[in-house]
Amino acid sequence: MKQLAFIAFILAAFCASSSTAKAQAKPAPKPKTELHVASAADMQPVFEVLAPYFERKTGIHLVINYGASSILSEQMISGAPADIFFSADYVFAERVVSGGMADSTDAIPYAKGTLVLWTRKDSRFNPLHLEALERKDLKSVSIANPDHAPYGRAAVSALQKMKFYENVAPHFVQGESVAQAAQFAQTGNAELALISETIATSPKFKNSGSFVLFPTYVYPEIRQCAVILRSSPQRDNAHKLLNYILSDEVQGHLASLGLRPIK
Amino acid sequence: MDKEALVLTLRLATVTTLVLMLLALPLAGWLALGRSRLRYVIEALVALPIVLPPTVLGFYLLVGLGPLTAIGRAIVRLLGHPLAFTFSGLVVGSFLYSLPFAVQPVVAGLRSIDPRYLEAAQTLGASPSRVFRAIALPLAKSSILAAAVLTFMHTVGEFGVVLMLGGGIPGRTQTLSIALFDQVQNFDYAAANRTALWLLLASTVALLFVYGRSLFRRNRDA
Numbered sequence: 001m002k003q004l005a006f007i008a009f010i011l012a013a014f015c016a017s018s019s020t021a022k023a024q025a026k027p028a029p030k031p032k033t034e035l036h037v038a039s040a041a042d043m044q045p046v047f048e049v050l051a052p053y054f055e056r057k058t059g060i061h062l063v064i065n066y067g068a069s070s071i072l073s074e075q076m077i078s079g080a081p082a083d084i085f086f087s088a089d090y091v092f093a094e095r096v097v098s099g100g101m102a103d104s105t106d107a108i109p110y111a112k113g114t115l116v117l118w119t120r121k122d123s124r125f126n127p128l129h130l131e132a133l134e135r136k137d138l139k140s141v142s143i144a145n146p147d148h149a150p151y152g153r154a155a156v157s158a159l160q161k162m163k164f165y166e167n168v169a170p171h172f173v174q175g176e177s178v179a180q181a182a183q184f185a186q187t188g189n190a191e192l193a194l195i196s197e198t199i200a201t202s203p204k205f206k207n208s209g210s211f212v213l214f215p216t217y218v219y220p221e222i223r224q225c226a227v228i229l230r231s232s233p234q235r236d237n238a239h240k241l242l243n244y245i246l247s248d249e250v251q252g253h254l255a256s257l258g259l260r261p262i263k
Numbered sequence: 264m265d266k267e268a269l270v271l272t273l274r275l276a277t278v279t280t281l282v283l284m285l286l287a288l289p290l291a292g293w294l295a296l297g298r299s300r301l302r303y304v305i306e307a308l309v310a311l312p313i314v315l316p317p318t319v320l321g322f323y324l325l326v327g328l329g330p331l332t333a334i335g336r337a338i339v340r341l342l343g344h345p346l347a348f349t350f351s352g353l354v355v356g357s358f359l360y361s362l363p364f365a366v367q368p369v370v371a372g373l374r375s376i377d378p379r380y381l382e383a384a385q386t387l388g389a390s391p392s393r394v395f396r397a398i399a400l401p402l403a404k405s406s407i408l409a410a411a412v413l414t415f416m417h418t419v420g421e422f423g424v425v426l427m428l429g430g431g432i433p434g435r436t437q438t439l440s441i442a443l444f445d446q447v448q449n450f451d452y453a454a455a456n457r458t459a460l461w462l463l464l465a466s467t468v469a470l471l472f473v474y475g476r477s478l479f480r481r482n483r484d485a
Contacts, residue, residue, distance in 0.1 A: 071448050140348055145431060147449050173348045173430030184430065188330035189347035 035237050036081060037064040038072045040088035040224065041144075041179035042113060042151060042195075045202035046257045054244050060237050068148040068177035069093075076101055076229065083232035084241060086224065088113060088178070088196075089150035093225035103230040110245045111259040113222030114197035115154045116211040118185060125192060128210050132192060133164040138171045142190035144178040151178040154219040155194035161218040185209075197258035224259070265458060267434045268442040275350070275438060276418040279357040280365075283414050287365035288407070292395050294366070295373035296381070306370075313363050321427025324356055348430040353438075356424040365414040372406020373399055409473045416469045419462070 039047060044066050051062045065072070065082070073092040076085050077099040087093035093107035117132070119125045125132045133141070144152030152174070159165040173189075175181035178196050185193035186208060200211040226245070228238040244250060251261040290309070294302050312320065329335045330345050339345055346352035376399060384394045400407070422440040429436035431445070439458055446455035 068448070074448060074450065139344060142430065145445070147445065173432060175430070176426065184347070187326050188335070189325060189345045190430075
């Protein structure tokens with residue numbers, strides 16, 4: 001009997017919470033079309049800003065799956081049902097092209113990325129300087145996995161070029177994507193993070209930390225490229241999205257989102 | 264990288280199993296033979312990791328016990344570093360993650376003991392702890408062994424917690440399951456094949472051991 005009462009209590013609690021959730025939800029009209037986007041993790045703050053504008057303009061709702069570019073390219077090649085793939089570099093987008101999955105003969109560049117060093121506001125490295133990477137008392141420096149994520153690869157080559165690598169490498173912790181690398185530092189578990197400017201300029205990271213840019217000549221250009229999947233049933237809509245990102249309107253605003261225009 | 268990951272995985276599983284069994288035996292004894300009403304609450308809590316996604320554990324360990332909370336700061340003061348990205352952090356994660364696999368088989372084993380043995384010992388004047396050590400534990404030997412093997416293999420198979428907490432440091436936090444994930448993401452299917460085969464073989468042998476033992480014992484008893 002007691003058990004029954006307990007189950008009834010749990011059920012009641014569930015019903016109560018779901019009914020309040022229903023009451024709060026607005027009766028939004030269902031958008032007409034959904035475009036499935038696979039996007040590099042560094043683009044999350046960018047799409048958070050751009051997706052609503054695009055949806056208002058075209059009526060196309062973006063359903064976006066974020067991850068490390070290599071992981072996403074692997075999924076594309078294995079036939080994951082996405083309409084368009086935004087990589088954080090050329091290599092992983094090109095991999096999808098050479099896998100015969102793209103509707104173009106080459107990957108299409110849409111922006112250039114910038115690598116930054118980020119730390120929390122309450123960290124001992126403030127005021128932040130790239131020379132922090134020279135310090136002997138480093139504990140943990142998070143980077144994205146250099147095999148999976150273009151920003152991880154850029155981080156490694158920047159550290160090598162600036163001769164910080166030997167000093168920093170023993171303290172590396174790796175996130176699967178640049179977003180996880182950033183999250184390690186934002187939660188205070190890692191002291192410093194080498195991440196994308198897109199994440200560092202996003203409101204959450206801007207409020208909780210500070211960043212400095214790496215000079216662009218210390219790492220190979222992060223040329224972010226996109227690919228539209230040949231198998232997509234909505235290639236028209238995918239092209240609409242890509243053209244929107246390539247439009248002067250968006251390219252002119254990329255700087256405020258932590259990217260540089262491609263043209 | 265393969266060998267490093269294998270050694271690390273075995274080390275993690277061994278340490279976790281030893282620590283867990285030390286706690287699991289008295290806890291299971293209390294759960295199976297005790298009289299407290301609190302037992303149901305504890306038993307439910309112990310079973311939680313079975314139903315919870317490992318990401319919940321990973322999240323609490325990373326953020327809840329991270330340097331942004333008071334507990335996390337205490338840990339940093341105590342250890343000199345946060346739990347994340349360290350072997351000890353993985354042990355804490357694995358401890359919670361594998362807890363039910365250490366406790367539940369032992370509880371089941373102890374509950375299946377004929378209570379008359381225990382009562383007889385008690386009547387003859389043995390203290391409760393002596394009854395537990397001299398009578399109950401030896402009778403539940405095979406359950407304890409099964410619990411240890413399951414705990415060990417469950418820790419070997421851990422993925423989500425390590426992915427969230429580990430930071431993928433070769434030799435320190437990159438376990439076999441993470442290495443396999445990385446190899447697949449790198450399109451290195453040959454290496455992934457080897458790693459997967461290792462895990463498959465080890466798990467099969469361990470389970471054959473657990474199930475085979477009880478089968479042989481039944482035959483012997485019959």
